[in-house]
Amino acid sequence: MTDGLVVVDKAGGMTSHDVVSRVRRLAGTRKVGHAGTLDPMATGVLVLGVNRATRLLGHLMLTEKAYDATLRLGVVTTTDDAEGEVTATAATDGLDEETVRAAAAEFVGDLLQVPTAVSAIKVGGKRAYQRVRDGEEVELKARPVTVHELVVHDVRLGETAELDVSVRCSSGTYIRAIARDLGARLGVGGHLAALRRTAVGPYDLDAARTVDELAEAFTVLPIADAARAAFPARELDDRQAGDVRVGRALDVDLDGLTAVFAPDGEFLALYEPRDGVARAVAVFTG
Known part of the structure; x- marks a missing residue:
């Protein structure tokens, strides 16, 4: 294979x-x-x-990831998404579209985000969601994430409110945490109603x-x-390719993490600039 x-x-x-x-x-x-x-x-x-x-x-x-999502306001759940138990509700008929859109715009940029308690993040060697299932109280620390873009496509207002969004963000960003925090910002609570990931890198x-x-x-x-699609590519000569096969540093200029290839097109390794030379991050030959 x-x-x-x-x-x-x-x-x-x-x-x-x-x-x-x-x-x-x-x-x-x-x-x-x-x-x-x-x-x-x-x-x-x-x-x-x-x-x-x-x-x-x-x-x-x-790398960054992209999602299409529906965020529901006025309903809080234990998991910050539609699969959790409802813990609180609030009327949303006092909201208007301009206010919702303005609040959503505040979630673009470099953020400190607290992941949902039922995430797969390990706490003391144990997944957070497993600790929750075992009846433990879990408090996760805020982590830096970046939301590059959050586009609001549609806002539906009523007894509960929903908005359809597209999000482009750094890996590690929780869209359900955005739904939760947007609801909190608007004073009505919220959760993630639907999610479709449209791209990974x-x-x-x-x-x-x-x-x-x-x-x-x-x-x-x-x-x-796959390597050419995900990383900048650098073609090597036979001597350089031989050095890569044994993990030696290369005297070449790289702008960042780069996929390097043998003259025949074989993918050899990932290299990055370090200490004035290019050094191996991961070698894929052998």
Whole structure:
């Protein structure tokens, strides 16, 4: 099986682990991982690595992600999304569209965001959501995230209010935390009603296939193509390629994390500038 990425359009109701298990069977290998989970209620882009490409995933998680979402105001839940139990409600008939849009605009930029208590973040070696399930009180610290863009497409006002948004943000940003915090900012509470991830870095829905489609025709984006799509590329000569194969530093100028390739197009490694030279971050040969 070719080393590479599989871009899945995850269906609602499936966990990310469900998708990994299906792809392991289709690929005939246990070496399958994913670049960032999607909650069961969420749909959309889930990027999986197969064989050696699993080692790319940690670097892909540093890229930005994009989502389409529906945020519901006036209802607070235990999980900050539609799957949780309702803990509070408030009337939203006093809101107007201008106020809602102005409040949403405040969530663009560099933010300190408190993740939802049922996130997969580890607290003392244990997932936060597991601590919540075990009846523990979980308080997570605010973390820096960046929301590059938040576009409000539609605002529907009434007994409860909803807005449809598109968000482009850094990895690690919780859209349900934006829904929660927007509701709090407006004084009525809120939660995430629907979520569809439309892109992870350069991999979008156009490149994605459903699990059923993959079962009919399983395809992998080769690791060299995946690396070229996600990182700046640098072509090397034979001598430099030989140095990379043994992890030596290169006397070349790089602007940042870069995928380096042998003269025949083979993807060799990820390198970054450090201490005046280019040094290996991860080598994929051998």
